[in-house]
Amino acid sequence: xxxxxxxxxxxxxxxxxxxxxxxxxxxxxxxxxxxxxxxxxxxxxxxxxxxxxxxxxxxxxxxxxxxxxxxxxxxxxxxxxxxxxxxxxxxxxxxxxxxxxxxxxxxxxxxxxxxxxxxxxxxxxxxxxxxxxxxxxxxxxxxxxxxxxxxxxxxxxxxxxxxxxxxxxxxxxxxxxxxxxxxxxxxxxxxxxxxxxxxxxxxxxxxxxxxxxxxxxxxxxxxxxxxxxxxxxxxxxxxxxxxxxxxxxxxxxxxxxxxxxxxxxxxxxxxxxxxxxxxxxxxxxxxxxxxxxxxxxxxxxxxxxxxxxxxxxxxxxxxxxxxxxxxxxxxxxxxxxxxxxxxxxxxxxxxxxxxxxxxxxxxxxxxxxxxxxxxxxxxxxxxxxxxxxxxxxxxxxxxxxxxxxxxxxxxxxxxxxxxxxxxxxxxxxxxxxxxxxxxxxxxxxxxxxxxxxxxxxxxxxxxxxxxxxxxxxxxxxxxxxxxxxxxxxxxxxxx
Ligand SMILES: *[C@@H]1O[C@H](CO)[C@@H](O)[C@H](O)[C@H]1NC(C)=O
Ligand SMILES: *[C@@H]1O[C@H](CO)[C@@H](O)[C@H](O)[C@H]1NC(C)=O
Ligand SMILES: *[C@@H]1O[C@H](CO)[C@@H](O)[C@H](O)[C@H]1NC(C)=O
Ligand SMILES: *[C@@H]1O[C@H](CO)[C@@H](O)[C@H](O)[C@H]1NC(C)=O
Numbered sequence: 001x002x003x004x005x006x007x008x009x010x011x012x013x014x015x016x017x018x019x020x021x022x023x024x025x026x027x028x029x030x031x032x033x034x035x036x037x038x039x040x041x042x043x044x045x046x047x048x049x050x051x052x053x054x055x056x057x058x059x060x061x062x063x064x065x066x067x068x069x070x071x072x073x074x075x076x077x078x079x080x081x082x083x084x085x086x087x088x089x090x091x092x093x094x095x096x097x098x099x100x101x102x103x104x105x106x107x108x109x110x111x112x113x114x115x116x117x118x119x120x121x122x123x124x125x126x127x128x129x130x131x132x133x134x135x136x137x138x139x140x141x142x143x144x145x146x147x148x149x150x151x152x153x154x155x156x157x158x159x160x161x162x163x164x165x166x167x168x169x170x171x172x173x174x175x176x177x178x179x180x181x182x183x184x185x186x187x188x189x190x191x192x193x194x195x196x197x198x199x200x201x202x203x204x205x206x207x208x209x210x211x212x213x214x215x216x217x218x219x220x221x222x223x224x225x226x227x228x229x230x231x232x233x234x235x236x237x238x239x240x241x242x243x244x245x246x247x248x249x250x251x252x253x254x255x256x257x258x259x260x261x262x263x264x265x266x267x268x269x270x271x272x273x274x275x276x277x278x279x280x281x282x283x284x285x286x287x288x289x290x291x292x293x294x295x296x297x298x299x300x301x302x303x304x305x306x307x308x309x310x311x312x313x314x315x316x317x318x319x320x321x322x323x324x325x326x327x328x329x330x331x332x333x334x335x336x337x338x339x340x341x342x343x344x345x346x347x348x349x350x351x352x353x354x355x356x357x358x359x360x361x362x363x364x365x366x367x368x369x370x371x372x373x374x375x376x377x378x379x380x381x382x383x384x385x386x387x388x389x390x391x392x393x394x395x396x397x398x399x400x401x402x403x404x405x406x407x408x409x410x411x412x413x414x415x416x417x418x419x420x421x422x423x424x425x426x427x428x429x430x431x432x433x434x435x436x437x438x439x440x441x442x443x444x445x446x447x448x449x450x451x452x453x454x455x456x457x458x459x460x461x462x463x464x465x466x467x468x469x470x471x472x473x474x475x476x477x478x479x480x481x482x483x484x485x486x487x488x489x490x491x492x493x494x495x
Contacts, residue, residue, distance in 0.1 A: 036088040037081025041382045044081030045071065052083030054235065062477050064235065065365030065395055072396030079377060082391065084235035089389040095403075095429045097378060098392060101369060109369040109390065154196050155341045158449055161191040162339070162456035168205040169461060173494040178466045181311050181488040185304035186213065188453050192303075196445075211255065237370075237389075302363035303446050305481055307453045308488040310357040312473070313410040315463040315490050320412065324350050325458050325495075332459075339459075344451055350458075352412035354450055358432040360410060363481050365395035367431055394431040403428055464491040 030049055037044035045053050053071060056062035062070075071082060071091060078094035092098050101109050165188040172179040187204035190213050195201060204210050232239055266272065314321040327349045335343035369390040374383050384390075399407040404414065413419060420428075433443040457463070466489030476483040 030086065033086055033088070034083065040081065040384075041380070042079055042081045042090070042377070043077045045075075045083070047083035050086065052085050052087070054082075054084055056477075057235075058085065060478050063365070063475065063482075065393075065482070066475070066477070068366055068391060068393045069396040069399070072393040072400075084389065084391070085239070087236045087238070087389070089235075089391050090384060091391045091393065093393070093396070095397070095426045098397075098429065098431075099425050100378060101375075101390060105375060108373040108375045109371055152341050154445070155344075155448070157195050158192050158452050159339060161188055161195065162452040164188075164191065164203065164205050165453055166456040166460055169457060169492060170494075173461050173492040176491065176493060178489045178491050181490050182304060182308040182484070183487065185307035185311075185453060188307070189303040189449060192449050235389075302481065303449045303453075305361070305363045305483070306354065306357055306446075306450045308484075309361040309482075310353055310450070310454055311457065311463055311490060312465070312469075312484075312488045313357060313360070314353065314458075315465045316469075317410055318464075320353065320410070321458070321463065324353060324454075325462075328455055328459050339452075339455060344448070344455065347451070347455065348417070349412065350451060350454060351447075352415040354447060354454070355415040355430075356410055356412040359398045359404070359414075359430060360407075361482055362394045362398060362432045364432075365393065365482060367392040367394050392431060397429045397431060460495055462493045462495055464493075466490055 034047050034049075047053050048055065051058045054064065054067055057064040057067045068091070071080070072093060075091075075093060078092070078097060080091045080093065082089050082091050092101065165184070168187070169179060169184065187208065190204050190210070204213050314324060327347055331343050331346045332339070335346070369392075371384050371386055371388045371390060374386055376383055398404065401407055468486060468489050474485045476485050
């Protein structure tokens with residue numbers, strides 16, 4: 001044998017040895033990792049390399065929310081150890097433990113756990129993603145904004161947008177054509193957000209090509225990039241941080257930050273003072289307590305989702321739509337025909353319809369917390385270690401026949417005040433807005449927005465399901481926000 005080929009053989013040999021050692025190391029590492037829940041002593045779901053229990057959401061065949069609901073449905077354990085990619089996380093199914101985590105032992109879980117990097121990405125600094133101490137500061141700055149008095153002050157602006165919505169839908173009623181409710185609801189909520197939060201009179205009905213709408217859509221767009229980063233931000237924050245992922249495209253982020261800056265300058269230069277959210281931001285900023293970019297973006301998409309799903313359910317159930325319409329007629333008759341903050345509050349049935357919509361179609365089907373202090377699971381000896389992600393399946397809990405009889409049925413009366421008398425979180429868990437000290441701040445404003453939109457729609461028109469809806473809704477596998485494939489298409493008739 002020649003010297004050259006001996007050398008070649010030995011280097012091939014070395015390469016194989018290294019490869020072999022590498023594979024064995026990875027194998028044992030992953031095996032040890034996948035023994036995590038066994039070691040802790042918690043029932044668990046057997047994972048597969050490399051995506052753990054969530055291959056479908058990583059491969060984008062199913063949304064993470066749906067896959068987690070699957071896992072929820074398939075188990076009866078109060079808590080279940082799962083692997084979100086290679087990372088061990090804990091699915092908590094039992095309302096009592098959930099309540100403990102979200103309320104009583106909040107101090108061990110005061111972190112949402114999503115990855116958000118506000119150095120590379122200022123939009124990550126919204127309330128939805130903020131964590132720990134930073135979140136507490138931000139929240140104490142924001143809370144006054146959502147008090148009832150402030151809502152009342154914003155009502156006129158929102159109601160004005162509702163009027164535009166009503167007018168816009170009129171053209172579909174005149175021609176008896178089908179309207180895609182989600183898009184129209186997005187015009188409405190964009191108008192509301194831009195005037196309430198940014199103090200700008202953007203009219204998407206007159207100008208559907210508005211940049212606000214464009215960038216708003218881009219923020220929530222179900223593109224491959226967006227899904228990978230939102231899935232990773234939730235499932236494996238450490239990896240997302242390592243990869244320095246942005247939560248939003250730079251272009252989208254720049255647009256909103258620039259809009260806020262320009263508007264701020266404009267108001268200060270021209271001494272404009274309006275009764276809106278943006279004015280409060282200016283005041284807060286002048287008292288040195290706020291950054292330019294702290295708006296809760298979550299309200300934007302969830303309100304239009306809620307309006308369109310509610311209209312869908314009411315079109316599917318004409319009797320309930322009639323009841324809602326009659327309520328509007330009766331309540332307005334007692335309030336000089338005015339849609340006002342007071343008359344709106346008196347519409348209890350419509351309120352229940354919205355709650356029931358949010359139960360069946362929670363815009364975000366997953367809620368997360370990160371354990372920030374070792375925590376002993378109640379009634380066991382298992383210690384949940386600091387750093388573990390807690391996953392709550394909002395969609396799973398809210399469609400569980402154990403808590404909601406016939407969960408597939410839209411029955412607003414579950415939420416009537418009579419039915420709610422002996423209900424609490426343990427026998428009727430409802431997590432669309434979160435729970436405990438982190439309960440969604442914008443919830444009240446969001447619900448008011450949804451209600452104003454729906455009342456304006458039902459007041460003048462009658463809705464029926466479009467022809468495409470002769471089969472059950474299918475949901476977009478790639479969207480973080482619950483999203484019906486093909487949209488919500490409704491036929492409109494004038495009343
Ligand atoms: C989970 O179970 C509920 C109630 O039986 C059902 O409505 C829902 O479609 C199931 N969801 C999934 C994703 O399996
Ligand atoms: C849930 O259980 C069913 C039947 O037992 C099984 O076919 C399905 O694969 C399971 N799904 C998951 C996500 O484990
Ligand atoms: C701005 O308006 C306030 C009252 O609306 C007034 O007191 C103040 O002098 C004005 N400032 C300037 C610079 O015009
Ligand atoms: C959780 O909170 C309860 C009540 O505040 C307390 O008694 C208990 O020790 C806490 N458990 C842990 C593990 O921190």
